[in-house]
Amino acid sequence: MNRVLVLNGPNLASLGHRQTDVYGTTSLGEIETAVRQRADELGIEVHFAQSNHEGELIDILEVERDRADGCIVNLGALTHTSLAMADALRIFNGPVVEVHLSNIHAREPYRRVSLTAEAATGMIAGLGMHGYVLALEAVAALLVRQSAESTP
Numbered sequence: 805m806n807r808v809l810v811l812n813g814p815n816l817a818s819l820g821h822r823q824t825d826v827y828g829t830t831s832l833g834e835i836e837t838a839v840r841q842r843a844d845e846l847g848i849e850v851h852f853a854q855s856n857h858e859g860e861l862i863d864i865l866e867v868e869r870d871r872a873d874g875c876i877v878n879l880g881a882l883t884h885t886s887l888a889m890a891d892a893l894r895i896f897n898g899p900v901v902e903v904h905l906s907n908i909h910a911r912e913p914y915r916r917v918s919l920t921a922e923a924a925t926g927m928i929a930g931l932g933m934h935g936y937v938l939a940l941e942a943v944a945a946l947l948v949r950q951s952a953e954s955t956p
């Protein structure tokens with residue numbers, strides 16, 4: 805069974821009451837439930853994690869590097885600032901899909917740049933919680949393709 809890490813960065817534990825005009829009223833727990841539901845249908849094991857600390861996020865990636873086959877990340881504001889997170893993603897072997905609840909390209913200029921997306925396979929932004937489910941479907945499809953390509 806493929807394992808997918810879903811890694812959430814700073815302030816995402818406050819979803820549901822944080823800037824609801826931008827991020828909506830869905831909590832991170834509700835997003836996790838939706839992701840797990842789709843993961844069950846796809847036969848994927850999910851490891852869901854959140855931290856407000858950059859070093860801890862990198863530690864999780866380091867551990868999951870040898871365990872998870874693919875990865876979904878929403879690194880919050882670290883997206884726009886953290887070369888360390890981008891480097892950590894570059895070490896991850898499988899497909900990496902970056903998700904943003906909001907459309908970062910339609911927001912302040914400093915949010916339109918993602919340092920971490922440069923290290924990702926692809927990015928989904930602006931679709932709220934559906935972005936996480938779509939990202940899971942994308943990772944699942946990429947893993948199927950990957951294993952078809954590696955089968956002689």
Ligand code: DQA
Nearest residue numbers: 815878880881904905906915
């Ligand atoms: C976010 C966008 C970031 O700019 C912001 O700092 C967040 C959330 C999003 O999901 O839209 O914390 O990653």
